[in-house]
Amino acid sequence: KGYSEREMIAANVAVETRSGRAMDRFHARVMFPIIDLRGNVVAFGGRILTNEKPKYINTSDTPVYHKSSGLFAMNFAKNALENDRIILAEGYMDVISMHQCGIENVVANSGTALSIHQIRLLHRFTSNIVLLYDGDAAGVHAALRGTDMLLEEEMNVKVLFLPDGNDPDSFARSHTAADFRKYIEENQ
Numbered sequence: 001k002g003y004s005e006r007e008m009i010a011a012n013v014a015v016e017t018r019s020g021r022a023m024d025r026f027h028a029r030v031m032f033p034i035i036d037l038r039g040n041v042v043a044f045g046g047r048i049l050t051n052e053k054p055k056y057i058n059t060s061d062t063p064v065y066h067k068s069s070g071l072f073a074m075n076f077a078k079n080a081l082e083n084d085r086i087i088l089a090e091g092y093m094d095v096i097s098m099h100q101c102g103i104e105n106v107v108a109n110s111g112t113a114l115s116i117h118q119i120r121l122l123h124r125f126t127s128n129i130v131l132l133y134d135g136d137a138a139g140v141h142a143a144l145r146g147t148d149m150l151l152e153e154e155m156n157v158k159v160l161f162l163p164d165g166n167d168p169d170s171f172a173r174s175h176t177a178a179d180f181r182k183y184i185e186e187n188q
Helices: 005-010 092-101 116-123 137-152 168-174 177-186
Strands: 014-016 022-024 029-035 041-048 056-058 086-089 106-108 128-131 156-159
Touching: 005 014, 005 022, 041 092, 086 092, 092 106, 092 168, 092 177, 116 137, 128 137, 137 156, 168 177
Parallel strands: 086 106, 086 128, 128 156
Antiparallel strands: 014 022, 029 041, 041 056
């Protein structure tokens, strides 16, 4: 079925121009489908491949998607718990690289601050969370804030930063799943 311009704008995959026409919101970006727990694509994230800003854009809230309620790849992670825990990373590429490496119990909050709705979603599947954010100032701040929120919801939290300035994406691309698991176990 083809969709009308109005439907595409309502789904937030297009934006309305001044002339009233629909324009692709994710033009020249790599697209990441955001899938709900039932396997339905409900939104998208997009990453620009040039140096343009913003680097990432996401679908805004729609009737079927609320950014502060969902977690990227939760539909996979909920069925792949290792040691009864979920790893929470920052971005799409962190999750994708870790999945490719063989670590599938990882999700991302996709550029939003961790919300109480996301924490409660995590809690439906486990109370054990490993925060694996980037080691930069923004990642450290997000980890501190997230830890406080997770503890308030009576979750068990471990915070882990990767060595040598690695983020989960770069570490997963240069290490095996066994290396990654060993690092997690030895540094919690």
